[in-house]
Amino acid sequence: QLQLQESGPGLVKPSETLSLTCTVSGGSISSSSYYWGWIRQPPGKGLEWIGSIYYSGSTYYNPSLKSRVTISVDTSKNQFSLKLSSVTAADTAVYYCARVNVRRYGDYDIDYWGQGTLVTVSS
Amino acid sequence: QSVLTQPPSASGTPGQRVTISCSGSSSNIGSNTVNWYQQLPGTAPKLLIYSNNQRPSGVPDRFSGSKSGTSASLAISGLQSEDEADYYCAAWDDSLGVFGGGTKLTVL
Numbered sequence: 604q605l606q607l608q609e610s611g612p613g614l615v616k617p618s619e620t621l622s623l624t625c626t627v628s629g630g631s632i633s634s635s636s637y638y639w640g641w642i643r644q645p646p647g648k649g650l651e652w653i654g655s656i657y658y659s660g661s662t663y664y665n666p667s668l669k670s671r672v673t674i675s676v677d678t679s680k681n682q683f684s685l686k687l688s689s690v691t692a693a694d695t696a697v698y699y700c701a702r703v704n705v706r707r708y709g710d711y712d713i714d715y716w717g718q719g720t721l722v723t724v725s726s
Numbered sequence: 727q728s729v730l731t732q733p734p735s736a737s738g739t740p741g742q743r744v745t746i747s748c749s750g751s752s753s754n755i756g757s758n759t760v761n762w763y764q765q766l767p768g769t770a771p772k773l774l775i776y777s778n779n780q781r782p783s784g785v786p787d788r789f790s791g792s793k794s795g796t797s798a799s800l801a802i803s804g805l806q807s808e809d810e811a812d813y814y815c816a817a818w819d820d821s822l823g824v825f826g827g828g829t830k831l832t833v834l
Contacts, residue, residue, distance in 0.1 A: 640823065649728060650763075650771065650814055652823035663821040699770055703823075709758035710777055711818050716770040 605630040607700050607717035615694075615724050621687040625700030625717060632681045633658045638703035640713065641674060641685045643696040651696075655703055656683055690724045697721050729754060730815050730826035737832040743803040746829045748815030750796050758818040760798040762791055765812040765828075774813070775800060807833050 611623035625639070632639060640655035654664035656674045664672050673686040687694060702715040731749040738744040748760065759778050763771035773782050775791035778798065790801045798817075802809055810833045815826040 642823070649828040650816075650825040652825065655823070665822060704776075706759075706777060709818060711758075711823075712761040712773055712776040713763070713771075713816070713823075714773050714776075714782070716772070719770050 605702065605715050607702065607715055609698060609700050609717045609720040611720065611722070613721060613723060615690055615722060616726050617691055617724055618689055621685070621690050621694060621698075621722055621724070623685045623698055623700070623720065623722070625683050625685075627681045627683075627702075632676065632683065633678050636705055638663075638705060638711070639676065639683045640701045640703050642699045642701055642713075642716075643694075644699070644719070645693075645696040653685065653687075653698075692724050695722065695724045728827035729819060729824035730817065732813075732815060732826035732829045734827065735830045735832065737834055738802075738805045739834045740805055740807060742805045743801060744805060744831065745802075746800045746813055746815075746831070748798045748800070748826050750798075750817060750824075752796055754796075754817040754819035754824050755793065755798055756796040760791065760793050761816045762789075762800045763814045763816065765814065767811075771814060802831075805833055809833060 606628045608626045615621045638655040641653040656662045671688045676683040697719040699719045700717040701713045704714040762775040764774045765771040778793040779791045788804045812828045814828045
């Protein structure tokens with residue numbers, strides 16, 4: 604059974620960089636059938652797509668966050684990571700890593716989610 | 727402001743049928759498939775419907791999805807108390823995932 608686990612600091616200071624890692628177990632991150640993504644959810648609010656990465660390193664970012672986001676992949680460790688720079692209180696959220704299942708062009712879904720990790724931006 | 731539009735709330739009594747709508751545009755729902763996710767309090771979302779109307783293994787057939795043009799809907803028949811949750815529609819839009827704002831379903 605595939606499992607995804609987020610890890611990283613739960614508290615980040617304003618203007619600093621938020622860094623999270625997602626460790627994938629029970630399957631290979633190098634499969635051509637999947638993308639790997641990050642989604643966040645501010646407390647009491649809805650879901651926001653941050654971006655995704657293919658095992659080859661191709662990335663796709665939400666335009667609203669693109670200037671601050673970097674997603675990378677380490678196939679040797681079966682991990683992918685998120686960096687979000689210059690954070691503010693508005694970046695406080697539960698951050699989820701997830702697997703994007705590519706069924707065919709235009710037909711994608713998130714079939715596995717991590718449990719999520721709360722990151723609070725505060726001094 | 728979410729890219730896809732859902733009603734913020736819906737409700738029904740046990741046994742009833744409820745529907746949740748999701749409205750988008752030609753670049754997302756109009757061009758790609760729609761997925762639905764169920765989020766129980768304090769947990770990660772769970773895939774409920776994929777490819778507009780397909781259920782993953784383990785999802786009861788009380789849940790069904792449909793799509794027409796730039797809109798989609800989720801129907802839940804035989805409503806049960808454990809269906810009380812937040813429901814999100816999602817689609818792809820130019821290599822970017824987009825979500826609806828979520829609908830809080832209350833079972834009265």
